[in-house]
Amino acid sequence: MNFGKLIKIASIQLAREMDTFAHQYQLTGTQMSILNYLYEHSGEDISQKDLVTEFGVKGSTMSVIVHRMEERNLVTRQIVGRQKYLNLTPNAQTYITAIQNFFQKDNERLIAGFDTNELAVIAKFLQQIGGKHD
Template identity: 35%
Template sequence: MSDHFLNQLGPKIKIANTVIEKELNNRFAEMFKKYSLTGAQISLLVFLYDSKGRTITQKEIADTFVLSHPTIRGIVKRLEDNNLIATSHLKNDQRQIVLTLSAKGFALLDDNITAIHEIMDKVNKRIVAGLSDADVKQLGHILNVIIGNF
């Protein structure tokens, strides 16, 4: 494998991430004009929504989405400022911040969860357009290997 081809992999993965993120942000911007929510913020809200009844810490979110502490803190702060989530501390470890959907956040997600999933499905289908089922399976495996390498 040539060094040139190898040197292009990282930038191509970054470009793919950027165009996918822009697409999600644009679609969600239309849906959530009032809140100016980004794809990352919507992903966090959906994660909390889908985790009903389970204690979710800020660290778990950071680990799940592979985000730095400052990045996740910024996302959490913006969602708190919009009164879509609430934070508290874990009773047995005051250093751990617990995230929960506020009543307003839950209602917003509950009213829009089907549309959110439709947008995510459309974007996911666009990501794999032109790939066979075997290619999609292999892509998933390759992405897992890449993620596991770090």
């Protein structure tokens, strides 16, 4: 069994489903994930560099994504020294409930049929291949 191939297929399918959902709000799946991340970390100083680390993309890629989100009045950037800190705008807040509902239902769908022990093994496996050991 080729786990790398299975993970790649699953990743593509999950991204496609997220993009399809996000499209109704004229967002991309990545933008939706960023909005959700910023909302879940409200009150914290989240820099653009933090998003690069969290989402595993190049700094230049994140810069383009954030710039587009800024143009859509979804985030604001506050520059302090060399850091760019991000905040959600009131406009972005209008999407948060729908985004959180999507992620909650998607997670429930993904874990349905697995018991606690199986989920622990799956989580450990995914963290191991993702390089995160939370």
